[in-house]
Amino acid sequence: MNTESDNRLTQQATTQPFFWSVRRELWENKSIYIAPLIVAGVIILGALISAGHLPERRRNAMLLDEVRRRAAIELPYNIVAMVIIITAFIVGLFYCLDALYGERRERSILFWKSLPVSDVTTVLSKAIIPLAILPAIIFVIIAVTQFLLLLISSVVLVPSGLAGTTWENFNLFRESVVLFYGLIVIVLWHAPIYGWALLISGFARRATFLWAVMPPLGLAVFEKITFNSSYVWSLMKHRLLGAGDTAFDFQMHRSISVDLMSQLTPGRFLTTPGLWIGLIVAAAFILAAIRLRRYRGPI
Amino acid sequence: MATIEAHRLGKTYGTTVALDNVDLRVEEGRILGIIGPNGAGKTTMLNAILGLNAYQGELKVLGRDPWAERDQLMRDVSFIADVAVLPRWIRVSQLLDYVAGVHPKFDRAKAESFLAKTTIKHTSKVRELSKGMVAQLHLAIVMAINAKLLVLDEPTLGLDILYRKQFYDSLLNDYFDGKRTILVTTHQVEEVQDVLTDLIFINHGRIVLECSMEEFESRYVELMVHPDHLLGARSLQPMNERQLFGRSVMLFDRIDRGQLSAMGEVRTPTIADLFVAVMTNSTGSGQGAMISDQK
Numbered sequence: 001m002n003t004e005s006d007n008r009l010t011q012q013a014t015t016q017p018f019f020w021s022v023r024r025e026l027w028e029n030k031s032i033y034i035a036p037l038i039v040a041g042v043i044i045l046g047a048l049i050s051a052g053h054l055p056e057r058r059r060n061a062m063l064l065d066e067v068r069r070r071a072a073i074e075l076p077y078n079i080v081a082m083v084i085i086i087t088a089f090i091v092g093l094f095y096c097l098d099a100l101y102g103e104r105r106e107r108s109i110l111f112w113k114s115l116p117v118s119d120v121t122t123v124l125s126k127a128i129i130p131l132a133i134l135p136a137i138i139f140v141i142i143a144v145t146q147f148l149l150l151l152i153s154s155v156v157l158v159p160s161g162l163a164g165t166t167w168e169n170f171n172l173f174r175e176s177v178v179l180f181y182g183l184i185v186i187v188l189w190h191a192p193i194y195g196w197a198l199l200i201s202g203f204a205r206r207a208t209f210l211w212a213v214m215p216p217l218g219l220a221v222f223e224k225i226t227f228n229s230s231y232v233w234s235l236m237k238h239r240l241l242g243a244g245d246t247a248f249d250f251q252m253h254r255s256i257s258v259d260l261m262s263q264l265t266p267g268r269f270l271t272t273p274g275l276w277i278g279l280i281v282a283a284a285f286i287l288a289a290i291r292l293r294r295y296r297g298p299i
Numbered sequence: 300m301a302t303i304e305a306h307r308l309g310k311t312y313g314t315t316v317a318l319d320n321v322d323l324r325v326e327e328g329r330i331l332g333i334i335g336p337n338g339a340g341k342t343t344m345l346n347a348i349l350g351l352n353a354y355q356g357e358l359k360v361l362g363r364d365p366w367a368e369r370d371q372l373m374r375d376v377s378f379i380a381d382v383a384v385l386p387r388w389i390r391v392s393q394l395l396d397y398v399a400g401v402h403p404k405f406d407r408a409k410a411e412s413f414l415a416k417t418t419i420k421h422t423s424k425v426r427e428l429s430k431g432m433v434a435q436l437h438l439a440i441v442m443a444i445n446a447k448l449l450v451l452d453e454p455t456l457g458l459d460i461l462y463r464k465q466f467y468d469s470l471l472n473d474y475f476d477g478k479r480t481i482l483v484t485t486h487q488v489e490e491v492q493d494v495l496t497d498l499i500f501i502n503h504g505r506i507v508l509e510c511s512m513e514e515f516e517s518r519y520v521e522l523m524v525h526p527d528h529l530l531g532a533r534s535l536q537p538m539n540e541r542q543l544f545g546r547s548v549m550l551f552d553r554i555d556r557g558q559l560s561a562m563g564e565v566r567t568p569t570i571a572d573l574f575v576a577v578m579t580n581s582t583g584s585g586q587g588a589m590i591s592d593q594k
Contacts, residue, residue, distance in 0.1 A: 015403050016400060017400070019400070020396070020397050020400030023396075023400075024389075024397055027389065027393050107381065109384075110380040110384040111385055113351060114373065114379075114380065116401065116403070
């Protein structure tokens, strides 16, 4: 009896609506970690299958000048990061488009609303998935994948005596620091895109993807036809791809690889007006999604 | 403090009036049945009480404004808004974890002991359960929440008769303790007749009848009239007259039973009988009698 009442007391003290709401999102949306894991698995499989050609390619790379050699050896590792980051972006986008729509479609919103969890907690627990959870998950997946690739390449190159060339030209720790910085940059830059998708998922009664994509696209077409200009189009393109321009200094080698920490330019990134305008817009979209959920019932 | 106090509660959707200046007071420990035809405003009223809809007028539930304070209110209010609103993707064990993680008044051990009496497995997903089992699961969770007000909107719709009976039995035996308040809407009125302590009929957004069940039993009398007394009985102005096996059945409000029993057989009407009488009176008299003539 005593332990039972003790249990009840500890239970009361430990209700954590936000924590459990985030866990609930991960239960429901396994693709958040499964999709990047599958991509990583495919990459490792591909590396194993093509391992036979590696010594020859490495010998060719060693003939290049130092900068190009380094770029050639680093390339597969950068591709791993990019492919998984793009996967995560797509997963995050579709996650957001369903986050406040699925619960209305399957009527479970009536159950969630019967519990003492506020709309603020619920919507924030969904917003944090693409803004923090997903980047954290792919950071680990990318770092582990790169480490496995490094192992594979070292083992394959040992017989030809070239194993050391990878380690000389590729620094996993530095790569991870750059990756960590890059993920923060991308997430902050893309925040309004996720916010927009969340807002649409709380608003639309069907076809959330079309609702999210058609209005800006239509606006761009309208602008082109009417004024023969393309500000909307370039704004959208800039929002999708523009983070790197200010956050990294790529000019030195005209490639996407980053060799020196001095190529990271957080100061320039943080003083870009576009970043702060984007964050304000993202906050406005999320606030609107919170307001909207209050009024929304099942579809 | 009354559990629910509504004064001139209203709600309009565009030009449609869903709730028309309703006054309602529900005391602690009552089991109130809200009966009305489809589109009468029952769900709108419940949604206002649960803080799911904005409304006009004054409304206090457990002393709180449900629209402004929904999150706090939901610590003391449970509801089953419909059958099958549990998320289909979730596992039973995850559902228990989640509710235990967010609800300060959820007693997991209690929910587990209710579930132990069913065939529901912890590893099952909701989508793998039958409709009746989903209702059992939802009821097990709701009964393990120490709430002051429970709202049930068509809780047994689409369930077979065994589950329906079991549902109300568990509710009365294992949940209701005389201090909680329960609101229930249902079309299966015969099932709740013995469960309720109070009754309201609602139509076109208005409360058209409001009484306690004791009052119901003392006020309303149904008389199967002996053919010789037909005119005499009609002169007492029955609320409603219908034909059954070639004899007239009349429903009276506040007419002495002794006086009526001289004219035929008397009995207490069912809620359904009274409902039909009240609704046909409020939507144009004679219509109901014609329908029963044709039977």
